[in-house]
Amino acid sequence: MSVGCLCIHGYTGSPSEVQPLVEFLDNRTAWEISVPTLPGHGDDLDLRGHYYQEWIATAELALLELLKRHDRIMIIGFSMGGMIAAYLTAKYNVDRLVLLSAALKYISLPQMYKDIAAMVLGATQGTLDSNELFLRYQKKLKQTYVFSTLEFMRCVQFTKPFLKKVKCPVLIMQGKLDGMVPSKAANFLEKEIPVADKEVIFLAKSKHLICHGDDKDELFKHVLTFAKGF
Template identity: 45%
Template sequence: MKTGILGIHGFTGGPYEIQPFVDYLKVHTNWEIVVPTLPGHGETLELKNLTAESWMMTAEQSLRQLQKEVDRVIIVGFSMGGIIAMYLANRYPIYKLVLLSAAAKYIYPAQLLQDIKDIAKEAVVGRLEENSLYKQYSYKVKGTPIPATLEFMRLVRIVQPYYGQITVPVYIVQGKKDGIVPYATAQFIYDEIGSLKKEIVYSESGKHHICYSEDCEDWYNSALKFLKEEEEEETTSN
C-alpha cells in the first residue's frame, strides 16, 4: 500500500508553516508528500479578490491528483488548512487526518495581548525590527485585505455543520499558548467530529505555529505512531 500526504497550510501562510513536520516525515517514511501553495499565499501575499472556494478548490485538485498516484491519502492541515482538511475528509475517502492548530475558532485575545506586550518590551530596548513575532503580525496585517479575512471566516462557517459526518481517524495537536486559535478549540473539534478513533495532544509551550514549538519532537513521534498503526499491523499479519 502506497501512502501519500497532502499538507495544507494556513490563512496568509505558506508551506513553510508545516515544513518541519514534513521534513520529519520524509526522514522516517517513504510516503509521497505534496504541499500546494494556496492561491494568493506564500512568501508574497496577493489575497485581493480571492474566495474561500478558490482555496478549497486548489486543495481539492491537489488531493485528486495525489489519489491517482497512491493507494491512500493522509491529510495534514494547519490552521485554516485544518478546516479545509475536514472539508475534504467529508467529501473523499481519506485514510487519516492530522489537524494542527485547526482554526475552528480563532483569535484568542488574552494570548494575542501577551504577544503584543512582548513586542512592546522589544521596542523599548530598540530591538523591535528583530522581533520575529512583530514581523509576522506587521506583514500579515499590511498584506491582508479585510475581504480576504471575511472569506476565511466564511470558510470556517461553511465546513462547521459537517464535522459530525467525518468518521476517519483524526490526530489533533494544539498549543496552549496559541495567540490565534484558543486552545479549547481542540476539545471542541474532538467533541464535534464524528470519528471514533481520535486523539488530542496539547503542547504546553506551543504557540500557533505548532510545528516550530519547543516540544514538537514529542508530538511528531506520537503523530507518526498514530499514522502508522494499521500499516504496522498489516506488515505483521503478512
C-alpha cells in the same frame, strides 16, 4: 500499499508553515507528500480577488492527484488548512486526519494580550526587531487584503458542518500558547468530530505556528506514531 499525504497551510500562510513536519516525514517514510500553495498565498501575499472556494478547490485538486496513485491517504491541515482538511476528509473518506491548530475558533484574546505586551516591552527596550512573532505578523498585516479576512471566516463556516461527517481516526494537536486560535478550539473539535478513534494533544510551549514551536519534535513523533496505523 502506497501512501499519499496532503499538507494544507493556513490563511495568509505558505507551505513553510508545515515544512519542518514535511521534511521530518519525508526523511522517515516513502510517502508522496503534496504541499500546495493556496491562491493568493505564499511568501508574498496577493489575496485581492481570491475567494475561499479557490482555496478549497486547490487543495481538492492536489488530493485527487494523490488518490490516483495511492491506496491510503492522510491529510494534515494547519489552522484554516485544518478546516479544509476536515472537509476533504469527509467528502472523500480519507484514511487519516491530522489537525494542527485548526481554526474552528479564532483569536485567543488572553494569549494575544500577552503577546502584545511582550511586543510593547520589546519596543521600550529596543528589542522588537528580534521578536519573531512581531516580524512575522507585521509583514502579514501589511500585505493582507481586508476583505480576504471575510473569506477566511466564510471558509471556516462552510467547512465546519463537515466535522460531523469525518469517519476516520483523527489526531488533534494544539499549542497552549496559541495567540490566534484559542487552545479550547481543540476541545470543540473533539466534540464536533463523532469518531471514537481520536486523540487530543496539547503542546505546552507552542504558539500558533506549531510546526516551528519548541515542542515540534514531540509533534513530529506523535504524527509519525499516528500514521503507523496505516
